[in-house]
Amino acid sequence: MENQTVQHLKIGSIKTDPGQPRKTFSEQGLKELAESISEFGVLQPITVRKTGKTFTIVMGERRYRACKLLDLKTIPCMVRELEKDAILEIQIIENLQRKDVEPVEEAEAIAMLKTKFSPEEIATRIGRNKIFVYGRIKLSELIEGFKHYVRSKEMTLSLAIGVASFPAEEQQMILEGMGGDFKERYVQNAINQQAFDLAKAPFALDDKNLVPKAGACTLCPFNSANQGSLFGDGKQICTKSSCYATKKTKNLLNLIETVKKDGRLLIPKINKYALDSQDNQLFLSILGENGLEIHLMGDMDILNEPVMPTEQSVRDEHHWRELTDDEVKEELEEQMECYSEEVETYTNAPENGFNKGILIDPKTCNWEEVYLRHKEIAKIETSAVPIEKKKMDDCTPTEKIQKMNDREIRKKQIENNKQFEEVVRMVRESEYHNSKKTLTTDEMVAFCLVLFENHIGWHNQEEFFKGFLGKSGKKDAAGVVEEFRKNFKKEVFHKLIRFVMAREVHFGELNHKNNNVNSSVYTAIRPFLTKEFETIESDFEQKRIKREKRLNERIAALEKENEMLKSA
Incomplete structure (x- = not known):
């Protein structure tokens, strides 16, 4: 049984716990607490544990600090014997029950508890709901570069949690894209562009074999439904854009193989007026490279499976005006007549030269089965000369x-x-x-396009620079450049240079010790990722030390053997 007697211990015999999760203390708050203690004394003893000849604080560090401000000699204490895990748990829970806890510190503390308790159990212990706990767990995954903006209150918690939903490497891309200052709109747009509604995904979410390394979306930690419904109850949002793009492409390639095997046509939803769009050209090139004959929607007669109208669909169609029940009934009867005709046409499609095929949206890769038939093209007289x-x-x-x-x-x-x-x-x-003049905006624009067009492959353009040239599908080259110039920001220039720089290094026999390019890139990037660099460098250094130790031992043995041979 622990001794629960209050003891007045010398403040000099007490020390703070370096493992205490709480790191921030308001100076003004400590002064106010010191004034209260000066007037009323320490109303609640602090909790300490015996550590050798001294005592370490478990709970009550603010009271301890306030007493030191007053130069008090002793402080009332409860001495308890606690296991290390129990100490940390008590400290975390005590800190989380405070009202003034800093959000990032709170998130990191809850993340510590997550190793021992479920989010629901944590919520019960700290008196919060589970949505709050899930949000703080996700906030703990925010990279350090963004945590600064949360602490300074430049960044809202909801926006911070949104960013934290993405992998660290994508968070870093968003951070670098902002430039030097926090830009809320830029961050929000980046989230919107890189988050995908899985309800609209063209592939099955439970398919674990589509991309085996990624597994099923239903079990993925980057599915918001597995992150505590951060985007709304039941809503499934993918926050790993590279994985989503890979699955979408793999699903498309599987679909292409299926239609080739079945001898069906696959028609993209592309009209002639949108043919020059860069995205559409890329999609058509994928079809062509995989052995499909290219057709546009304008080349085909297309029959979609008819959808039976309902009273609700009639009201939705005429939402701009209020229909009476009689008007709805009359409109529905007319639509049902049309529906019957459409069903008959659809049913008899094979007899009229239609074949089953696929109509696909090149942007989302969502597709539907339809009946297709080549449009009749007027025959040109064979004697006619172009x-x-x-x-x-x-x-x-x-x-x-x-x-x-x-x-x-x-x-x-x-x-x-x-x-x-x-x-x-x-x-x-x-x-x-x-010229020694600073680069002009036009020069930076030109260099951006040189890098983008000549040094960044299609897949990287799609994955890291989607929408880079804006809505430029219907513009000529001069129009594209002018729009890009109009919307140009220096952070785009910096992002491109950093992206290309990290990919233009040399591998193989060349490294950062024997090649100028590699050495300069290594030196330039190191300050941005110091901890990561140090971890890798340390790993290799340990390997070198072990290898050199074995080498020295072998050399020493051989030298000893050589001496013995000489003296023989």
């Missing part, structure tokens, strides 16, 4: 106009090519590169 192969004298006036316009377009292209080549050659031979 305009470009006709001589000018053989053309009609209309054809001559077209031929002249085509020639002028081609001449402008050739002229522009020559002009550009001449300008660049002149620049290369000039003193432009010796």
Whole structure:
């Protein structure tokens, strides 16, 4: 049985616990507590444990600090014998029950308890609900660069928890993208762009074999449903964009193989007017590289499976005006007649030259089964000669106009090519590169596009720089550049340089000790990831020490053997 008698111990014999989870103490709060103790005394004894000839505080460090401010010689104490695990648990729970606890410190403390208790048990012990506990557990995973903004209250807790839902490497990308100052809107946009609603995923969430290393989304820690419903009850949001993109691509490749095997057509939801969009071009290239014949929606007659109308669907369709019950009934009857005709057409589709195929959204990769048929194209007389192969004298006036316009377009292209080549050659031979002036915005824009187009592959563009050029699908090159320039920020320039720099190093026989590029990159990046660098360096240093020790032992043995041979 522990002795629960209050003892007045000398303050000099008491020390603080370096393992105490609480690290911050308000100076003003300590002064106010000292004033209270000066007037009324210590109303509640502190709790300590015996450690050799001294005592270590378990609970009551604020009271202890306030007494030291008053230069008191003793303080009332309860001496208890406690196991190390129990001490930490008591300290954490006591601190979490305070009202003024700092959120990041609170999150780190709850994360410590998570190793021993479930979130529900923690909630019960500290008198909070489980949503609060799940949120703090997630907040504990926020990288150090963002914790600073939480402590300074520049960053709201809800936004911080949103960022903490992403893997550390993606958090770091968001942090670097901000530049030097905190930008709330930038962070929120980054979250929106990198979070995916799994209810709209084109693949089965419980499929653990789609990408075996990733496993099923239903069990993934980056599924918000497994993080305490941080995005709303029951809502499943993926916060690991690289994994989502990999699964989406793998699912698409599986679908392509299936339609090839079945001999069906796969038609992307792309019209001719959107054909030049970069995203659409990339999607079409994937289809082509995997052996599919390319068709657009405009090339096909498409029959979707009819959906039976209901009273609710009628009301939803006419939500902009209030329909009476009779009006709804009348509209529903008309729609049912159309529905019956659509069902008949859909049922008889195979007899009218339609075949089953797939219609797919290139952005989301969601697809549906439809009936497809090539549109009838008017046959051109075999004797007809293409305009470009006709001589000018053989053309009609209309054809001559077209031929002249085509020639002028081609001449402008050739002229522009020559002009550009001449300008660049002149620049290369000039003193432009010796200019000591700071880079202009236009120069930084140009360098960004040089890096983006020439040094970053398609997959990295999709994974790390999605939306980099904005909504530029319908613009020509000059329009794309102008829009990019208009929205340009220096942090984009910095992000690109850092991204390319980390990928333009040399592996193999070259390393940071024998190659200028590798050495400079190693030195430049080290301050950003000091702890990670030190961990890796330490691991390799230990290996070297062990290896050199074995080597020295072998050399010493051989030298000894050599001495023995000499003296023999």
